[in-house]
Amino acid sequence: MNVESYMIELGQRAREASRLMARADTGRKNAALQYMAEAIEAGRARLAQANREDLDNGRTNGLDAAMLDRLELTPARIDTMVEGLRQVAALADPIGGINGMNYRPSGIQVGKMRVPLGVIGIIYESRPNVTVEAASLCLKAGNATILRGGSEAIQSNRAIAACIAEGLKRAGLPETAVQVVETTDRAAVGQLITMPEYVDVIVPRGGKGLIERISREARVPVIKHLDGICHVYIDSDAERAKAINIALNAKTHRYGTCNTMETLLVDGAVAAQMLPELGDVYRQAGVELRGCERTRALLPDALPASEEDWSTEYLAPILAVRVVDGLDEAIEHINRYGSHHTDAIVTENYSKSRRFLREVDSSSVMVNASTRFADGFEYGLGAEIGISTDKIHARGPVGLEGLTSEKYVVLGDGHIRQ
Amino acid sequence: MNVESYMIELGQRAREASRLMARADTGRKNAALQYMAEAIEAGRARLAQANREDLDNGRTNGLDAAMLDRLELTPARIDTMVEGLRQVAALADPIGGINGMNYRPSGIQVGKMRVPLGVIGIIYESRPNVTVEAASLCLKAGNATILRGGSEAIQSNRAIAACIAEGLKRAGLPETAVQVVETTDRAAVGQLITMPEYVDVIVPRGGKGLIERISREARVPVIKHLDGICHVYIDSDAERAKAINIALNAKTHRYGTCNTMETLLVDGAVAAQMLPELGDVYRQAGVELRGCERTRALLPDALPASEEDWSTEYLAPILAVRVVDGLDEAIEHINRYGSHHTDAIVTENYSKSRRFLREVDSSSVMVNASTRFADGFEYGLGAEIGISTDKIHARGPVGLEGLTSEKYVVLGDGHIRQ
Numbered sequence: 001m002n003v004e005s006y007m008i009e010l011g012q013r014a015r016e017a018s019r020l021m022a023r024a025d026t027g028r029k030n031a032a033l034q035y036m037a038e039a040i041e042a043g044r045a046r047l048a049q050a051n052r053e054d055l056d057n058g059r060t061n062g063l064d065a066a067m068l069d070r071l072e073l074t075p076a077r078i079d080t081m082v083e084g085l086r087q088v089a090a091l092a093d094p095i096g097g098i099n100g101m102n103y104r105p106s107g108i109q110v111g112k113m114r115v116p117l118g119v120i121g122i123i124y125e126s127r128p129n130v131t132v133e134a135a136s137l138c139l140k141a142g143n144a145t146i147l148r149g150g151s152e153a154i155q156s157n158r159a160i161a162a163c164i165a166e167g168l169k170r171a172g173l174p175e176t177a178v179q180v181v182e183t184t185d186r187a188a189v190g191q192l193i194t195m196p197e198y199v200d201v202i203v204p205r206g207g208k209g210l211i212e213r214i215s216r217e218a219r220v221p222v223i224k225h226l227d228g229i230c231h232v233y234i235d236s237d238a239e240r241a242k243a244i245n246i247a248l249n250a251k252t253h254r255y256g257t258c259n260t261m262e263t264l265l266v267d268g269a270v271a272a273q274m275l276p277e278l279g280d281v282y283r284q285a286g287v288e289l290r291g292c293e294r295t296r297a298l299l300p301d302a303l304p305a306s307e308e309d310w311s312t313e314y315l316a317p318i319l320a321v322r323v324v325d326g327l328d329e330a331i332e333h334i335n336r337y338g339s340h341h342t343d344a345i346v347t348e349n350y351s352k353s354r355r356f357l358r359e360v361d362s363s364s365v366m367v368n369a370s371t372r373f374a375d376g377f378e379y380g381l382g383a384e385i386g387i388s389t390d391k392i393h394a395r396g397p398v399g400l401e402g403l404t405s406e407k408y409v410v411l412g413d414g415h416i417r418q
Numbered sequence: 419m420n421v422e423s424y425m426i427e428l429g430q431r432a433r434e435a436s437r438l439m440a441r442a443d444t445g446r447k448n449a450a451l452q453y454m455a456e457a458i459e460a461g462r463a464r465l466a467q468a469n470r471e472d473l474d475n476g477r478t479n480g481l482d483a484a485m486l487d488r489l490e491l492t493p494a495r496i497d498t499m500v501e502g503l504r505q506v507a508a509l510a511d512p513i514g515g516i517n518g519m520n521y522r523p524s525g526i527q528v529g530k531m532r533v534p535l536g537v538i539g540i541i542y543e544s545r546p547n548v549t550v551e552a553a554s555l556c557l558k559a560g561n562a563t564i565l566r567g568g569s570e571a572i573q574s575n576r577a578i579a580a581c582i583a584e585g586l587k588r589a590g591l592p593e594t595a596v597q598v599v600e601t602t603d604r605a606a607v608g609q610l611i612t613m614p615e616y617v618d619v620i621v622p623r624g625g626k627g628l629i630e631r632i633s634r635e636a637r638v639p640v641i642k643h644l645d646g647i648c649h650v651y652i653d654s655d656a657e658r659a660k661a662i663n664i665a666l667n668a669k670t671h672r673y674g675t676c677n678t679m680e681t682l683l684v685d686g687a688v689a690a691q692m693l694p695e696l697g698d699v700y701r702q703a704g705v706e707l708r709g710c711e712r713t714r715a716l717l718p719d720a721l722p723a724s725e726e727d728w729s730t731e732y733l734a735p736i737l738a739v740r741v742v743d744g745l746d747e748a749i750e751h752i753n754r755y756g757s758h759h760t761d762a763i764v765t766e767n768y769s770k771s772r773r774f775l776r777e778v779d780s781s782s783v784m785v786n787a788s789t790r791f792a793d794g795f796e797y798g799l800g801a802e803i804g805i806s807t808d809k810i811h812a813r814g815p816v817g818l819e820g821l822t823s824e825k826y827v828v829l830g831d832g833h834i835r836q
Binding site for chain 1: 526657663667780787797
């Protein structure tokens, strides 16, 4: 069978399974998640064996250390998968909830019911634990899933898929509700993202290159996460200690995450007070600074920032620093150079905080908090499948609700249009 | 200047205007809408003159009668445009509203603020009144708009655009917040739908061919409205009078609308009671019936329905009729052959109504009401820019809220991630 017809068959089975999943009881979905956790617990030896095969192949194929690290299913990572399944089981079920049911002048009642999206295709790179994370969230939201992991993780993904299938079966749900693409042929991705009859949305998880390619070629909506060029703006009315703490935390808490600050903006009125101290704390943390001219006048150690620095996601101990004259210039800079991900102001001023919140066009806008809070767990979504930089559908951290849609519900008593 | 750079320039201006629109006061937006209404009132003679030019050209170019009718700006249609502007001014402003602001264990507060989408491209065919309808809704939702009407309506659209610009200017809003594409070159559409840097979403309004072509070629999300193959299912527990009234209204209230019923399903248990009477009322209304074999056994006049009839949007006095055995078969038929637009059950049975609402995968599901109610005005949205058959983002009638997005708002007091 060629790849195209293989993928169409997966799609047809997923579409069929999605109808059954859409009406599955909350209790049954939770049972499936619990049974999957049990199957993974019981299958630790098999998972470890499959993962060793992938690692051996990876070494033979010359994968680099970072790639091999992401590929490895350590006992701790298996624990996290099991724990994750139980957490998703504990989340409230969004499906079927009805909101805003109101009477209209015609006499009908109109409201909205939350419903699954249908079939979700997940495309991801090496980390096999994504298989469980993605499948569990999609399942709880009543969707069927087609998972396409990296070819380097194929044995691990198959072993995990067997545990997922066992959980679904024990709970009386269709095993085809979660399908792992069994071929490593790259054409499978091309087919998956161009069959709107069978797939309702694609969620790519991986590097920017993968996501851009998929967005360009997809004929299906894509919930995408591109870069995070996040800012902290220290306003002239900032409290000094809050400003230093937030600016340090937003940059140094973790370097490789999308909600890490990449550019610090400081109001000219307080630059002389703030920058020397900030220079010290960043120096101690080992952060390289790249500043505008006014920054470098106060911090001679800082390297000169080029125009390109303002729109670079370093994901590293490097920080661009710019002195701006007031709120308007800060907002202008953020909307122009940022990636509309997460941006924060530090200020005690009511009017300026209010303007920042309204006028900065980002998926998360913050006052006096570290950009590192932009996260599904921190926001109370329970879990996240990613952080969307789109404006359409889901924006910011995407939890269960981002994997659902709504439909209108109309109740009448024989009502007809006049 | 070539078309490509002309469109990019429109896009850049729209993007700039969208930043100003995003922070425009509700009062100012409403004033602009009122001033536009006044400008159209005052400009009736100019509008009529421009429209006559289009009509003359249309006749010369051999447009058919239906096309010329859609193109015409009668005094009544101008009244409707003016009235529409005042209605949109009276709608509540969705922008800036904050929902679900709650404290999290970390101490931060997290909520969601409603924000504009940014720049919306509207592509439509002959009807020039769409220019005002679309622009006013997009404006109230804080967006900038690029309007590409049919080339046959170019003079009318220019005259309307002048009134819109006047209203924006008088209210102190950027005139570039609503731009009409001034070239009739078809390449303009190709450019408009492939510049995600400047356009956030495309709303095509027109025939299925136009919408399918745009969806296929767009590199920007499209809020689309394909066909409406709507069903009414008369259950064995239906009340006879309600069933007859709804089945008649859903088909005959208007033939050409997307929420008109195209297939009637009748439970076999009540077919012998229901179908002869239904046959009479449809015969009186001049509706041609195309039935399955069981239907034709009860209604010998009915033509035989082919497989194709079950998935045809007639938009005409034709109705497909099928006898099914119970709710499961009805739901199966609707989910398989329908277009996931609007479907209704007529029943007095609690459990069956509950299952129908949950299991039918359509943008509107109804109990004991005519499918003709699927409409932005009837649902209380105030106005609609169309009915979306997508699942992502907006589903069903799209009003102001469908032209917006949300962003997360986080408030802290110097909070940092631990």
